[in-house]
Amino acid sequence: MSEIEKIKKWLKFAILLSPEVKSEFFYFDKTNDEFFSILNIDYFLFDKKKRIIKGISPYYTQKELEILKKRIYKINKKSNSIIEIPKLGILEDEKKIEQQTTHFLELNKINLEKVKLLEIIQKDILPDFHKKTTKIKRWWEIWKKG
DSSP: OOHHHHHHHHHHHHHHSOTTOOSEEEEEETTTTEEEEEEGGGGGGBOTTSOBOTTOOSSSOHHHHHHHHHHHHHHHTTOTTEEEOOOOOOOSSHHHHHHHHHHHHHHTTOOTTTOEEOOOOEEOSSOOTTOSSOOEEOHHHHSOOO
C-alpha cells in the first residue's frame, strides 16, 4: 500500500466515524503537513502543569510524547494550524465517501503528495502467550475491518 493510499484509507476511516465517538479525534497539522489522531485517554499522559508523566505510557516513545504534548496544547488553544477532521458517520455509498474526502482535502488545500501520516506504533492490548516478544501493530492492522 502506497503512502497516499494509507492516508486516504485513514482519512476515510476518520470521516466515517460517528460524531458520537469521543474516544479518538483526527486532525491535520498544517505546520507540519501531517495527519494525526489523539486518543481521549492521551490527555491523561500529562500532569496539571502539562508535563509528561514519566513511565506512564507503554505505547509512545519519548519523542512521540513530546509531539503529542505540543499538538494537545495547540488543540486546546484552538490554533489555526490544527484542523479537526469531521466525523460524519456512515455514508451510503463509496461515491459519497470519496466526495466528502475530496471536499475536505480541497477545502483545506491539502496536497496528498506533500503530506504525511504520523504513525504511532500501537502494541497489542492482548499478549500473545505463545511468543516471548511483544507484538507490534500499526493503526491500520488494529482498526482494519473484518
